[in-house]
Amino acid sequence: MSRNHGSSTRRLLEAARYHGFGIAAALLFLAPLVWSVLVSFKPSIEARQPPLPPWPVGGFSVQSYENLAQYGSGIWTYAGNSLAVSAATVAASVLVSLLAGYGFSRFQFPLKNVLFVLIISTVMIPFQSILTPLFLILTKLGLQNTLTGIVLVYVTLQLPFSTFMMRNAFDAVPREIEDAARVDGASVFAVLYRIMLPLVLPGVATVAIFAFLASWNEFLAALILLTDQKKYTLPVLMAAVRSGQFGTIDWGAVQSGVTLMMAPCLALFLLLQRYYIRGLTAGAVK
């Protein structure tokens, strides 16, 4: 009886410790996000004051969002730029890495391994160090200060990781499944589309999330390559907002911008997290 009692107490303690730790960690990660969101709903005057308590004392207000919306050529222009750039980066990264990964995984061609290592090794080059040449190349191509240009840069930066990811994803699909489809009468493209694509979907989701997050949040390249204010993406806009008009910083507008930028990332991650985890561990277990 007493032993039984003891073991159930121990179990309770263990559960408390387990959940306690989980809750503490979750709070630690969530606090800054919540803080940002709360501040973004303070009236402009209050947002400028010391940040305690974090919630709006003078009632909720969307004034900061209104201010942000007025900024420059209007927030929707910039959000549209960012969305367009991210969507194009995701689409191009997925398409290129899907085909490249399939090729590297399934076809034999000369210098295959050399080429693959070459692509992967480009992650070792600090991206900042090639900004100047990139700028010059884009200028030569007439793509400087265009969203197309910045998309090309982002896709290039994502390529090593995406290709590596997709090759692993394809490697994890048994070759006999593909053989079976070919014998079943499927053309190479039908095999890729009907059989392989559904099986590497976790990899595709991972590539898409990474491409989205990277291009959505990227600041330095956008700052340097986009000179026309109308072409700014959200991170560049946020820097502009932060530096403020007439020397004052509208913290409320900054926080509302942060909230705005955060939302799609969270939504995308929550939507695709199942695939994402599976994609990252693909090939790790047979």
Added chain:
Amino acid sequence: MMGAAQEKAKIELRDVCKTFGSVDVIHSLDLTIEGGEFVVFVGPSGCGKSTLLRMIAGLEDVSSGDIFIAGRDVTDLDPSKRGIAMVFQSYALYPHMSVRQNLAFGLEMAKTPADEIARQVNAAAEILKIGPLLDRRPGQLSGGQRQRVAIGRAIVRKPLAFLFDEPLSNLDAELRVSMRIEISRLHRELGNTMIYVTHDQTEAMTLADRIVVLRDGRIEQVGTPRQVYEDPNNLFVAGFIGSPRMNIVDAVCLAGDRIGVADAVIPLPRPGPAAAPGEAVKLGIRPEHLRLGAPKESALRAHVDFSEYLGSTRYLYCNLQSGESITVEQRDGTDFLSGEEVWLNCDAECLRVFSPSGERLRTGRPERTATA
């Protein structure tokens, strides 16, 4: 597409070679498989059975030579256009599709109308008794059920020929026997040409119309199960087909169509094999052809090393005077003690003589087919 007319496709391999890099895997191989025939490729693992099958399917390029299916040169044709179906060792079901979709995939690729697909899928499910599983995913099936689905996927398409690559080797022994019978029944009902790869000689013997024994990318012998068992072309085939293996012992040809083995002198069928008296040869005797008897000059003296009781039979593992071991299949139920002396008799017709290099030395006239 072409499967609609369920013809019995003849398959011909002409001078087919395959090299992987610098390694020759298939050496200049010629083979004709008649329409409707069930042919089994058998051989030790790594001998090129799968490679050969994959070449017929078009999944592996041919280094040189030609392949014909139903009279058409398919050597450079894509696998999707050859009109054959293949069942893989790993089943290779599409994991993201239900059983129904797995079965329908090939028909969809052939642009079959939807109602026709539904009918074919149901018919195949009926034959293989997988009707209740149609809406499950492959991951929710047992090994035997997956195997049925894999076979179902092959039969719905009404292919010119079926290729099986060790389809039963992932199943447990009991299931293997029942699936073997089912495949045999399937061949009888469908009548298509079938090529079946296995390293299991029981499967080869039970399923085949003709067996192709392969070693290191070469054909060692082609023949009916009876031919390869009773009339092997060489030591390799003799040793590979049959379980327990054929006993092979050193022997010397003697004058008067006799052969000396250890200290025994055994008569050979007349006329004897094409070997000169005094020539060293190898003698092959199947375990079931050795009978225990009284001591005499033509009997082999041996000592029982140990014996295995299997119910209907007993295997005696014996040592000859020369130290060679010899296996005897015994059916009369007597018990034996280790070290016991036995005398082994064998009919002349049951002896198979091989040259030291392993070639069969046949007698002048056809041998009587041995009976147990």
